[in-house]
Amino acid sequence: MNLENLIPLPELCSLYKMEMSFFTNLSEMGLVEIKTVETISYIDSDCIYEIEKMIHIYQDLDVNIEGIDVVFNLLLKMDTLQSEIISLKNRLRLYES
Template identity: 60%
Template sequence: MSLENFIPLNQLCTHYKVEMSFFTHLNEFGLIEIETIEESPYIHQDKITDVEKMIRLHVELDINFEGIDTVFNLLEKIHDLQAELTATKNRLRLYED
């Protein structure tokens, strides 16, 4: 497996000043997926934006892991509802024109 799309968790721990257990808990809640490559834990670079949000929620707002899980589930539902609303509006335009 190529490492070019993955970021080592120890590097993220150092950069964001969080413990490795933070990422372990996020993984346990299913919020991130930790890949073990050559016996070292990594996270895919596509998830870094979500990880940064989770760190801010936890560190700056003191939200626990259950709260972070709830926030991300609600954000996902909002995104799905917005997509559904857009699709409905597009279908409605077909009948209006």
């Protein structure tokens, strides 16, 4: 397995001063995917932006893991609705011209 795009979980824990259980709980909720290679757990570097948002929500807003799950599901729904609105506006412009 190519480890180029993977970040070791212990490194993330020390960098963000978070417990390993935080990332494990996020994984159990389906919010992040933890990959294990030779007893070392990794997270894909493409997920860092979302992980940083989750950490800020957890630390700054004092929201628990279940709350983070709710927030991210709502954000996903909001993005879907915004895309649908843009699509509908574009279709409406066709009929207005």
